[in-house]
Amino acid sequence: MTDTTDILSIRNVYKVFGEQPDTAMQMLRNGATKDEIFEKTGQTVGVFDASFSVKKGEIFVIMGLSGSGKSTMVRLLNRLIEPTAGTIELNGKDITGLGDADLLDVRRKEMSMVFQSFALMPHMSVLENAAFGLEISGVDKKERNRRAQEALEQVGLGEHGASYPHQLSGGMQQRVGLARALTNDPTILLMDEAFSALDPLIRYEMQGELIRLQKEQERTIIFISHDLDEAIRIGDRIAIMEGGRVVQIGTPEEIMRNPADDYVETFFKGVDVSKILKAGDVACPTSGCTIRINGSVQPFDSANNDFGYLLDNSDKLQGIVPLTGLDAAQTNVDHLMQQRVDQHAAVYSDDMVKDIVKKVANAEYPVPVIERNGTFCGVISKDRLLQTLSHT
Ligand SMILES: Nc1ncnc2c1ncn2[C@@H]1O[C@H](COP(=O)(O)OP(=O)(O)OP(=O)(O)O)[C@@H](O)[C@H]1O
Ligand SMILES: [Mg+2]
Structure with a gap:
């Protein structure tokens, strides 16, 4: 980490999935739990009163069990999902009120997203696939190919631009996905289980690659993971989610030394402390x-x-x-x-x-x-x- 400026801050953010979010919000304010609300109203609380800040240049990992709200959280950050309540500030500017055009601009310039399984176009070359995001944004061919080639080089695929997806291994395909996200040179990279589908060895290699990219480019990375070893290896700080809530945020060492509750403690049980402690x-x-x-x-x-x-x-x-x-x-x-x-x-x-x-x-x-x-x-x-x- 080179800077301690907050780049992204969210305050009291909620997401209720369903037709009557107001009813659910009222119940939440009165102390109802996620389960009670689901039973009584059929609405799902995806994220519950989340507040935190991500610092410029850090790798911020969001962890939690399946269904705890990680994907919802990361999609709230770039408003792929609209928050039911709360504010999201990017560089000190509230982006919750932005119209479609401005929002699109934010997604192009500030926040790119890499998903778990990346849909590459089978009939397009690796270079064209990497350039695809720019093509949609209307960048001309010469410029987008130049930027795509540069991004491919960053992820170690500089020589593979002319290949087709079926000629690449799963790990290489995932790198194309990463390259596509990098073509925008985004300030923040959002990665939702981006490495989960990879073999352990390739996954390990990609983690190393990501750490390197982050160091070289001082990019801010928000990374969702199921895997504690992964979170500890790459995360400067980890946010742990349970049932839509953020229950604890800290460095791996802070959390391990002082778990907020039993859920967090269970997560860290059996963890290899030799990888956390200095x-x-x-x-x-x-x-x-x-x-x-x-x-x-x-x-x-x-x-x-x-x-x-x-x-x-x-x-x-x-x-x-x-x-x-x-x-x-x-x-x-x-x-x-x-x-x-x-x-x-x-x-x-x-x-x-x-x-x-x-x-x-x-x-x-x-x-x-x-x-x-x-x-x-x-x-x-x-x-x-x-x-x-x-x-x-
Ligand atoms: N579009 C939706 N409509 C209704 N409920 C949803 C929707 N998306 C997510 N949910 C619910 O919100 C909660 C959080 O889901 P989310 O996908 O954010 O979890 P997650 O932590 O990413 O899980 P996983 O590790 O399995 O990816 C779950 O209860 C889920 O059923
Ligand atoms: Mg998810």
Whole structure:
């Protein structure tokens, strides 16, 4: 994320499907539930009092069980579905009142959508398929082919413009869909389960592609997913929906540490925490095993610590020494420096836990965690690692 400006904000948005939304809205205001309203009136509450903001340049993932309102939500954002109540602001401008022409303009320039299964035209080449959105918008052929070719290159299909859809794999076809959405160079990309139909390996690859595209182009992406691993991998923040409500919004780590309710907790149960937590999140503060070496040696506790961590005046890690048999009163800085283990494995506080498991498991000492500038921030022992990984 490069910017923290809100690009899209929605406030108190509702969507009731049915003939008498007013009746349903009244019942909602009086505290009726989605199920009660459906039983009594046959109306379906798709989205219920949703308010949130999406920041410029982030990947914002919307998650939830089937029927929780994800697709309805994302279609409300570009008004493919009209909200029953509430406001939707794009760059601070309310778009709920826009007429058809202005709305079309918003969809062309600001928000493109990629769907789960993308309908490619079988008789049109890959280039023509990618250019199709522009063709509908009336862009002339030379210009639309140029932009389509550029978009195909962005998704790794630059060489395939002349092929036909049936000659492409499912993953490649989905890339054509992504390229079509990119031809508009939209500020916001809306993706509704865009990768769900893909094989796991291709899906993983496409996730990587999306992360890359987002980094390079600083595009804002709103991505719907069923899949928690996917949400965690690509999402800067995740919104969790249940029965039309947004029950929690936060970074994967925030949600995992502090789930709003049982539903959210169940979602995160069994999740691989090593993919969410960073070394700095699990590092333990040390007591008695950091040794400041500024000319003299400050007291350390060799009875309770097997290893000591040498820090200079500005808390930068200078080395690790075995403490067994060492007496603080009878040692000096030179001696300590000579006793250092030859090589030591420090990890950075922003390393993902999954990437440091091996190091921690193989090191003979609790692995020191440092900031990028070298400042010591704690250690991770094998016990600590196991404790972290056994979160259920
Ligand atoms: N056009 C519609 N008419 C009536 N009810 C609808 C309509 N579209 C959606 N709904 C209802 O709104 C609720 C939310 O549906 P939505 O499609 O948004 O869920 P979803 O979270 O996208 O589910 P899935 O994961 O299965 O795609 C459901 O109860 C659904 O039946
Ligand atoms: Mg859906």
